[in-house]
Amino acid sequence: MKLSRWLPCLDWGRHYNRHHASQDGLAALIVTLMLIPQSLAYAMLAGLPPVMGLYASILPLLAYALFGSSRTLAVGPVAVVSLMTAAALQPLFPAGSAEYIGAAMLLALLSGLLLSAMAVLRLGFLANFLSHPVVSGFISASGILIAIGQLKHLLGITASGENLLHLIPQLWLGLPAVHGPTLLIGLLSLAWLWWARAHLKGALQRLGLSVAAAANLAKAGPVLAIIAAIVAVTGLQLDQAGVKVVGAIPQGLPGLTLPTLNLDLALQLLPAALLISLVGFVESVSVAQTLAAKRRQRIQPNNELLGLGSANLASAFSGGFPVTGGFARSVVNYEAGAQTPMAGVFTAAGIALSVLLLTPLLHNLPHAVLAATIMVAVLSLVDLGSLRRTWRYSRQDGAAQVATLLGVLLIGVEAGILLGVGLSLLLFLWRTSQPHIAVVGQVPGSEHFRNVERFAVIESPSVLSLRVDESLYFPNARYLEDRIGELIASRPEVRHLVLMCSGVNLIDASALDSLEAIVERLQTAGVQLHLSEVKGPVMDQLRRSSFLDTFAGQVFISQFDALKTLAPQTTAHSPIANRMP
Known part of the structure; x- marks a missing residue:
């Protein structure tokens, strides 16, 4: 030293x-x-x-x-x-x-x-x-x-x-x-x-x-x-x-x-x-x-x-x-x-x-x-x-x-x-206990996904793309469960839920328990959970648990790859998809 x-x-x-x-x-x-x-x-x-x-x-x-x-x-x-x-x-x-x-x-x-x-x-x-x-x-x-x-x-x-x-x-x-x-x-x-x-x-x-x-x-x-x-x-x-x-x-x-x-x-x-x-x-x-x-x-x-x-x-x-x-x-x-x-x-x-x-x-x-x-x-x-x-x-x-x-x-x-x-600190906990969770869709002609309420985007009826703009930890774990339950109940045609994790920097033990509970409830409703755009440190954390082995879904490198795999008909007419070999 x-x-x-x-x-x-x-x-x-x-x-x-x-x-x-x-x-x-x-x-x-x-x-x-x-x-x-x-x-x-x-x-x-x-x-x-x-x-x-x-x-x-x-x-x-x-x-x-x-x-x-x-x-x-x-x-x-x-x-x-x-x-x-x-x-x-x-x-x-x-x-x-x-x-x-x-x-x-x-x-x-x-x-x-x-x-x-x-x-x-x-x-x-x-x-x-x-x-x-x-x-x-x-x-x-x-x-x-x-x-x-x-x-x-x-x-x-x-x-x-x-x-x-x-x-x-x-x-x-x-x-x-x-x-x-x-x-x-x-x-x-x-x-x-x-x-x-x-x-x-x-x-x-x-x-x-x-x-x-x-x-x-x-x-x-x-x-x-x-x-x-x-x-x-x-x-x-x-x-x-x-x-x-x-x-x-x-x-x-x-x-x-x-x-x-x-x-x-x-x-x-x-x-x-x-x-x-x-x-x-x-x-x-x-x-x-x-x-x-x-x-x-x-x-x-x-x-x-x-x-x-x-x-x-x-x-x-x-x-x-x-x-x-x-x-x-x-x-x-x-x-x-x-x-x-x-x-x-x-x-x-x-x-x-x-x-x-x-x-x-x-x-x-x-x-x-x-x-x-x-x-x-x-x-x-x-x-x-x-x-x-x-x-x-x-x-x-x-x-x-x-x-x-x-x-x-x-x-x-x-x-x-x-x-x-x-x-x-209390206001911070209150603010992060109700994170912004947006339903997103594909911007036409691109690989970008944006909020369906703010942009004209393409959505798949069978795939629900959900972006979480906050780390997942104990104050907001239950809120995530409730929000996903509401969205799935209002979309009976959905068969896949892709959780877009680009804004997630942490998943603590409480949130991991909630994700496991979400997997069980979705499977009961005939819906499979997937993850996309998971950051390296978060992925390292998930690998230290049994979640990736048991949740039966896939982890996609990007939301576009997720949609291309799970709903190819949605991206089939995308100019970007057509240019790919």
Whole structure:
């Protein structure tokens, strides 16, 4: 087994050069400026001391650089995972307490172990159970829930809750106690961040900067908001007037620490850790694949599992909380020209220097500015238009997306995503339990067979050609029996039934039992069952049973051969049949 399979850094590392280093260094500088305010904000969102966001942005980036396969994915705290962390821990401990912090580190440890185990066992396919509509509904609902949850920091009031039914009444009751200076700081920060996101790049270009320089400087908008707010609070002594600030942040690099090792607590947090792992993996892989495709590169999902697993383990042992690949940061990293995961290493170095040198300067950073940073970041993830598009295309997928969104908003994060996944699976089983089964006939002058209700085709009165457009398994086995019974009862002249299996990828044990029952019933009615266009893997499966030896029919390579053998008079006048020797 090649070592580079588990250590992709060996591949890109041997070709690393000065050009790559300069590009990675520039990208790291920009991402560091973006990551500092986001890390502080997302730690606060998770109910943790802001410095833990910085801790979660150092060793995890180094670990991912070793094991991750994406050249541009930027790993660290993200909004959705921070929300899920808070949802898992707030019912158990007071936010910010020592027990809460230890449980957050344990959650990162569990997530890291689960992701690493999935990588070793090659279980990346489990993330496929989170369909795109469910993930889209979950992310949009999480964005709305996070934004509304941050209003308390913007207004300077107290409110808590894991869904809108709890949050909105508390926010309404707290309106009379709104703190004016806090609200002013929050609104100004929001206005600046929205303007900077939409217009700062253009304004800098009009001042004479190049497109690339303007785009890079525009990413520093949140940093400018933080600096201005700290200066205002310090100069006007607003912290003494009631503006809540971050306060003292420990200076120095995080030491290696053990998470809370409590078996009962670990078992309690395991379901949340699994959901965080799956959601984080889906988000990371989606971003990584999109960015890799732009450069005609590839990522390996199992390497991504190992990279994210090692990042979470590193976070757990360095005072952090669950992390994953962030969408906005990764796009910025890509657009800034990052060539390899060394950009993440340089970013980690930048964050480490910030922890060593800048933390005393963050004492007077208002919570309202961090709240505004979170709100602007997460509202860009909300895509309610996808609900209409999904519903118009597929009512079942649309229902799952709506259920996920409403579940997250009205019940809670974990319940919402479980509701969406459960409904998706139930609707899938319901949809495939009644597969499309079409009576087909020969298109004149060809070997093609099409639905008799859609095309003008040739049919044989003695041969019923039936196409099944679904794999045959336990939910639809009985439906197949009933449908064939109805068709045979309505066609007394039929003596042969040919089951066209071009759309069948699987026949499970239940469906095999149904086929045997169908053979018995048809023979009682004087009808013989045949198969056509059976795929190789399905045929291999059938050969492992006694069905092919006992059903007394034939297996034809094509439906045309079946009709030519069983009803030659039907194909006798076909131009194709006449051309055959």
